[in-house]
Amino acid sequence: MNLSQLEMFTAVAETGSISAAAKQVHRVPSNVTTRIRQLETDLGVELFIRESHRLRLSPAGHSLLQYSKQILSLVSEARQAVTGEAPQGTFTLGALESTAAVRIPGLLAEYNRNYPRILLDLSTGPSGTMLDGVLEGKLSAAFIDGPVTHPAIDGMPVFDEEMVIIGPAKQKPFTRAREVSGVNIYAFRANCSYRRHFENWFHADQATPGKIYEMESYHGMLACVIAGAGLAMLPRSMLNSMPGNEQVVVCVPEEPWRWLSTWLIWRRGVKTPQLEVMIELLQPRT
Structure with missing residues (x-):
């Protein structure tokens, strides 16, 4: 086994x-x-x-890919340390949709300005999908809902998000779930941490949401709520950025459901140079 083989193996694994x-x-x-x-x-x-025109990793291939990425990352880090070169290469970053839309655009712009030799590849999705991406080696790091206690993951808190529940204009203000038990709600897919948080808010107050409609975007949720079709939970920062936010009633849930923490996570023991400079830029924001 040599570096050239690992480089080719990793490229095939990533492209298929x-x-x-x-x-x-x-x-x-x-x-x-x-x-x-x-x-x-x-x-x-x-x-x-x-398979026909595509290669899929076997279980052994999945195991080797994790080590291969670590080895190639260490080689790159050693080369940069010896030569004094600025970080370069691809940095695959995942983020919650709300984080990508509101919290990190300025950070990413600064990252691109400071490190033009790094190719930043951003993808968005629910926390569960982003966590799986980091564990499988598809993502170098990701912004997800925390805290994260997985034994194979390291991370750090970076943003505090105030969660609010929005209802149609005719909705009477509320703070407890039992006040709206049985009302339909709008949320992302089941592996979304914000959806779990919303459902747990109901269950903790011995209440039950009505039908749960799965949506693909916050803008879709907002439109349905404005139309009077139910409730949705989302970060206040995201709501404030969206046109039409003045057409809904904003209710703040009681503690401890009001606040969630967003973490930057990465696979334990795999802190690449690209990730380290991202962490450096985040420090003033923590």
Whole structure:
């Protein structure tokens, strides 16, 4: 096993294609295929499940990918430390939709200005999806709802979010869930931490939401609430950024449901140079 093989293996794992990986590592496809086969022979396992026109990681491949990324990251870090070069390469970052829309645009702009040799790749989604992405090595880091106690994850709190519940203009103000038990609610998919927080708010007060409608965006939630179709929970910072926010009633839930903390997380033991400079930029904001 050598660095060249690991670099090719990682490229194939990330792209799912020999030809795409060959372009990424500046080799011909036949060379990539040969080196991957040699690596599998050396290890005595198949690293990929080969399907028609795509390669899928095998269980052994998933395990190796985590180590491969750590090794390549350490090599890059060592090279930069010795040569004094600024961080470079790809930094795959995940974030909650509200965090990406409201909290980090200025941070990302500053990051791009200060480190132009880093290619920042941002994706958004619910906390569960972002956490899985970090654990699987698809994301270098992610902003998700915290605190995070997974044994394979390190992280730090970066933002405090005030959560509010919005209702249609005719909605009487409330603070407790039992006051609106049975009312329909709008939320993201089941792996969204904000949705779990909303449901737990009901259950803790021995109340039950009505039908839960799954939405794809906060703007969709707001539109449905304005139309009088139910309630939604979202960060106040997100609500304040959206046109039409003056058309809803804003209710603040009682403690401890009012506040949530947003964390920046990464896989334990894998703090890349790209991540370290992101943390440096975040320090004044914590």
